[in-house]
Amino acid sequence: MKEQFYDALLNIKTGAGKKGFQKSAHYHRYEPTPYSALIELFAHYQLKSKDRIVDFGCGKGRLNFYINYLFDATVIGIEMNKSFFQESIENRNRFLRKIKKEKDQIHFHCCLAEEYPIDPLDNRFYFFNPFSIQVFMNIVNNILLSVEKSKRDIEIVLYYPSEDYVYFLDSYTSFELKKEVVIPDLYSSNSNERFLIYGLAY
DSSP, rough: OOOHHHHHHTTOOOOOOTOOOOSSSBBBOOOOOOOHHHHHHHOOOOOOTEEEEEEETOOOHHHHHHHHHHHEEEEEEEEEOOHHHHHHHHHHHHHHHHHOOOGGGEEEESHHHHHHGGTTOOOEEEEEBBOOOOHHHHHHHHHHHHHHHHHOOEEEEESSSOHHHHHHHHSSSSSEEEEEEEEEHHHOTTOOOOOEEEEEHH
16 A cells, blocks of 8 residues: 555656566666655654765665655666656656656766766665675675765665675675664564675774
8 A cells, every 4th residue: 555655646657567677687677765754764864955875776766765755865867767767757747747856966877887977976775686696795895996086975775795705795894784774574584584784884
C-alpha cells in the first residue's frame, strides 16, 4: 500500500514493472528500495539540505525524489539503462510540476556507474546491491581519489548489503561502520533487510 501512496504523493511511477532485468553478470536487475524501508532508514538517519546524495543504479529515481522531498537536498541518480533513465527524467518532470522544487537539485546521468566523475561536493553515496563487487570496488576507489583532492565528510549507505561489499569496506578501506538500521518487520526472517551506514575515518 505504501508503494502506491508515496508514488502518488510524489507524482512519480517507480514500480519495478516487467523491465527489471539486466543482461549482465556485473549489473543486477532493477528493484526499487521499498518505501517502508526508506521510512525506517530516515527515522534513524538524517540528511541536510547541503548534502549531495549519489544513488548508483537509481532506476526510475524513487530514492532521489523521496530524499529531495524530505530534506530538500541535491540528489544525483546514476543509471546505465536508457529506458529507466528516460523514465527518471519523466518522473522528474511530473515531480516538479506537483512539488515545486528547484530543478537544479535533481540530476540524472545515463552512464556506467564506474564512469561517473565524482563531484567534489558529492558526500553521500547510496547502493542497493546494483552491481558486482568489482564494479563497487572501482566506485569506492573513485570516491577515495576524489576525497584525496577535496577533503570532506563522506558516508556510504548500503541497503540489503552483500557480504562482498561489507568485507571489502571493512578489510580494504578506511571506511568504518557507523550505524545499522534494521527493518523491524522483515529482519527477523531475513538478516539482509537492513541498512549499513559507513563513514570515512581520517
